[in-house]
Amino acid sequence: MSQTNRFLDENGYFNIDSVDNRFPDEILKTLLGGTYDFYGVDNNAFCIGVGGACLVLEAVEDPSDGYRSYFGCFRTSSVDKIFFREPIARVLLEEGGLSSRTYFSNRWNDDGTENPPSDEDLREMSSNFNGWVLRDAETGHVWLTVGTDHGDDYYPCFTFSYEPDPSRKV
Secondary structure (H helix, E strand, O other), rough: OOOOOOEEEEOOOOOHHOOOOOOOHHHHHHHHHOOOEEEEEOOEEEEEOOOOOEEEEEEEEOOOOOOOOEEEEEEEEEOOOOOOOOOOEEEEEEEEEOOOOOOOOOEEEOOOOEEEOOOOHHHHHHHEEEEEEEEEEEOOOEEEEEEEOOOOOOEEEEEEEEEEOOOOOO
């Protein structure tokens, strides 16, 4: 018995409208640039405080692209996931991010230590990523990066990268 994927249309392509509890792109755009309480992540979901309430958004990978994996959409998720009870940071929701897979020359020194990317490398890393970041409003630390990394054009990569701030004690 063959199994059908309810997220695919009749041609086998990802049908974003079939995702349960899909978070509207228009509302996400209104949240961009805002500052929110951040309660952490659980798997591919994160929780932010919006207007006194918790909003849990789950990143959904586009399942129809085979070996390549693009970001599909956000959907609202239940608050029964595991998050911190108190905010761990105040964050800005921003469009953007940096490709972690973009090759740049002179990345490594002869002794094996890593060089920071140049301004030109940073521009290329930025142009190779489509998505969003949660950036700490006080320190600038990027807590979360979500989207599609095009650093390797042959295999774009769905990204949900959580980086706790080591200077914060929770």
